[in-house]
Amino acid sequence: MATSESGFAAGVLASWNQVIGQVDKGLAGWSDEALQTEVAPGRNRLYYLLGHLTAVHDRMLPLLRLGDRLYPGLDQQFLTKADRAFTGEGPTAAELRKAWAEVNGKLTAALAQLSAAELLERHASVSEEDFAKEPHRNRLAVVLSRTTHAAMHEGQMRLVKTAK
């Protein structure tokens, strides 16, 4: 049974890694200037979507009880506000690429250390009392939902041609 469970965990992690890898592949083909391109007329720029995904993944660290956030400063620009609505000084494209890599590096390493049983433990936004009644509110649900969220935005990002 333990073997079967680890089969599930490995499959879920492989799916997560596959989507992150697709974003990385796009990033390798866009220059910093190209990151200013909108994915469709009047829609989000690549730069914004990269910041958005980085902020969302950074928030997964405490949500999955895997450690502290690395870049809490991203939320105002990339979660609270829409693209181009932030008036402060945001990160450069190069800084954002670095943050994306660091966040996913820390997150993916920590996820790989979780046992199948630990993946089925509660996430940090549900109390132990509520989790006893709603056991589907687990880390797995967070990982699966953030995987499809990243895939959804990656599909938008890939509409912008890469140099490769």
Place this chain on the structure above:
Amino acid sequence: MATSESGFAAGVLASWNQVIGQVDKGLAGWSDEALQTEVAPGRNRLYYLLGHLTAVHDRMLPLLRLGDRLYPGLDQQFLTKADRAFTGEGPTAAELRKAWAEVNGKLTAALAQLSAAELLERHASVSEEDFAKEPHRNRLAVVLSRTTHAAMHEGQMRLVKTAK
């Protein structure tokens, strides 16, 4: 342990259903005429992406060993060829909506009947010999990869405004 395994299977199925539901939500907000809209200039039309997802999901029936395909006739137009490259008479938007609903209805009902152990059994494109060496080539891997595939295209489709 059986409880934990079914927790994994339930989470994976919920993620699949969530993505299908997002596409359905978009479809409810686009008229048949609106389905002719490209998701971005020069990119696939909603009509094509709907046919593409329907064909891919229809192929999951035999691939997951859950039964025969319902619409094998879709492949030439929506898998082999790019959008607008097919010169035959394709399905109407209404026919495509019906096919999409039927395929996912049959598929999702069959998936819900699979036990966690059955989800970890081989898919139809891997031989029993190869599967013994590569147990990750299971139904689960197909479901997860088609979930992110659908999410990726759903992200593109949602760039087109709906009437609701």
